[in-house]
Amino acid sequence: MSHYSVFSVLKGGLTSQRNWSRAWRDPAPREAYDVIIIGGGGHGLATAYYLAKEHGITNVAVLEKGWLGGGNTGRNTTIVRSNYMLEDNAHFYEKSLQLWEGLSVDLNYNVMFSQRGVLNLAHSDAQMDAYSRRGNAMRLNGIDAELLNREQVRQYAPMLDFTDNARFPIVGGLLQPRGGTARHDAVAWGLARGADRLGVDIIQNCEVTGFHIENGTVKGVETSRGPIRAEKVGVAVAGHTSHVMAMAGVTLPIESHLLQAFVSEPLKPFIDGVVTFGAGHCYISQSDKGGLVFGGDLDGYNSYAQRGNLPLIEHLGEEVCAMIPSVGRLRLLRHWAGIMDMTMDGSPIIGKTPVQGLYLNGGWCYGGFKATPGSGWVFAHTIAHDEPHWINKGLDLARFREGRMVDERGAGPVPGAH
Numbered sequence: 001m002s003h004y005s006v007f008s009v010l011k012g013g014l015t016s017q018r019n020w021s022r023a024w025r026d027p028a029p030r031e032a033y034d035v036i037i038i039g040g041g042g043h044g045l046a047t048a049y050y051l052a053k054e055h056g057i058t059n060v061a062v063l064e065k066g067w068l069g070g071g072n073t074g075r076n077t078t079i080v081r082s083n084y085m086l087e088d089n090a091h092f093y094e095k096s097l098q099l100w101e102g103l104s105v106d107l108n109y110n111v112m113f114s115q116r117g118v119l120n121l122a123h124s125d126a127q128m129d130a131y132s133r134r135g136n137a138m139r140l141n142g143i144d145a146e147l148l149n150r151e152q153v154r155q156y157a158p159m160l161d162f163t164d165n166a167r168f169p170i171v172g173g174l175l176q177p178r179g180g181t182a183r184h185d186a187v188a189w190g191l192a193r194g195a196d197r198l199g200v201d202i203i204q205n206c207e208v209t210g211f212h213i214e215n216g217t218v219k220g221v222e223t224s225r226g227p228i229r230a231e232k233v234g235v236a237v238a239g240h241t242s243h244v245m246a247m248a249g250v251t252l253p254i255e256s257h258l259l260q261a262f263v264s265e266p267l268k269p270f271i272d273g274v275v276t277f278g279a280g281h282c283y284i285s286q287s288d289k290g291g292l293v294f295g296g297d298l299d300g301y302n303s304y305a306q307r308g309n310l311p312l313i314e315h316l317g318e319e320v321c322a323m324i325p326s327v328g329r330l331r332l333l334r335h336w337a338g339i340m341d342m343t344m345d346g347s348p349i350i351g352k353t354p355v356q357g358l359y360l361n362g363g364w365c366y367g368g369f370k371a372t373p374g375s376g377w378v379f380a381h382t383i384a385h386d387e388p389h390w391i392n393k394g395l396d397l398a399r400f401r402e403g404r405m406v407d408e409r410g411a412g413p414v415p416g417a418h
């Protein structure tokens with residue numbers, strides 16, 4: 001398989017770039033593997049990659065019912081950050097951000113990770129107090145955070161509404177300079193190529209339809225392409241977590257909701273970093289192609305439909321215009337939705353399950369894209385050692401039974417947190 005470099009592109013030019021080898025193989029499923037990972041999104045692929053790279057476990061299959069990255073990995077607004085206040089989240093997301101910083105070089109694949117900063121806007125003194133508390137907690141955990149006043153926000157994001165009669169006047173903001181965005185498809189493809197290079201079988205169009213469990217221990221899975229044996233099975237299926245785990249007899253504190261994303265027609269460079277609205281729920285950035293990429297709240301009712309709808313367009317349109325009135329005449333190009341598995345404290349679940357040999361990675365709520373490398377890294381550790389890494393110890397499933405919530409917003413058991 002070719003090593004990607006400027007020299008390989010030049011060499012490819014000699015044959016009009018027609019002789020590139022496949023980025024990953026398309027193998028038929030074998031009868032048995034050491035580890036099966038269900039779900040070929042970023043998290044499943046990252047897990048397989050780190051199982052092979054960090055733990056030398058290469059007899060691994062990733063089973064994907066559709067195509068790689070066709071789930072939330074290819075549908076999100078690509079924001080990467082680690083601006084969390086609570087210990088369990090802060091250490092985990094910071095580990096992930098550190099992995100992002102070296103991911104393109106590590107994979108020999110440009111995932112277009114761009115650290116342009118993530119700015120949370122504050123519109124009241126009380127909000128500034130809350131941000132200073134979060135920023136201080138971040139700094140105590142060694143995470144970069146800067147509290148900006150109104151003038152500093154203006155310098156960072158001059159396109160925002162700084163007029164005297166702004167509907168939601170800007171008081172200041174909390175900036176994480178190392179946050180940013182990445183190219184979501186490239187993340188899935190780069191991880192798939194990296195895992196495949198290390199010997200992992202990536203099997204698309206292979207739906208897991210059941211589990212083989214004997215005496216409380218997993219023995220393999222049933223799939224649309226026949227049974228496959230494995231001593232260890234990791235589940236990383238995002239919005240399908242509840243019903244896949246139900247096949248193993250495990251019920252979860254998760255609800256499935258839709259989250260939509262929106263892209264405008266392209267503009268010249270206009271927004272440098274990621275900006276989030278403090279008077280509602282809206283986050284916006286600009287893609288390399290020029291489109292404004294934005295999103296907001298969940299649709300607010302349980303659903304498995306992966307498509308957008310009109311009420312959210314109006315809602316998000318209002319929020320974007322309140323933040324940046326100058327885009328009022330911009331046209332929306334397209335919008336879509338992904339299925340979100342929302343936990344009751346807004347934090348993910350990465351760890352063991354009541355079934356021996358069955359491991360769970362899910363409950364990503366609004367924020368699993370930024371977790372992709374970190375999630376794969378700690379999940380691979382958990383599977384390889386049959387116990388969590390200290391970084392994901394507090395993000396276990398048992399916390400819901402034992403009352404150890406990781407409730408970043410302090411909002412209580414509602415499926416809208418993140």
Ligand SMILES: Cc1cc2nc3c(=O)[nH]c(=O)nc-3n(C[C@H](O)[C@H](O)[C@H](O)COP(=O)(O)OP(=O)(O)OC[C@H]3O[C@@H](n4cnc5c(N)ncnc54)[C@H](O)[C@@H]3O)c2cc1C
Pocket residue numbers: 038039040041042043044063064065066067068069070071072073074075076077078079080206207208209236237238239240244259260261295336337338339340364365366367368369370371
């Ligand atoms: C609109 C939107 C915006 C978002 N914005 C952000 C953001 O800005 N930043 C951020 O950090 N996060 C964001 N997220 C969340 C993020 O996208 C997800 O948390 C993350 O991508 C989850 O990755 P994953 O690999 O777990 O899931 P997926 O990419 O969904 O992968 C799961 C895979 O499992 C497969 N699967 C399901 N059932 C089976 C089965 N039975 N057998 C085999 N395969 C199966 C699916 O086909 C799917 O490909 C957003 C999500 C959405 C929908």
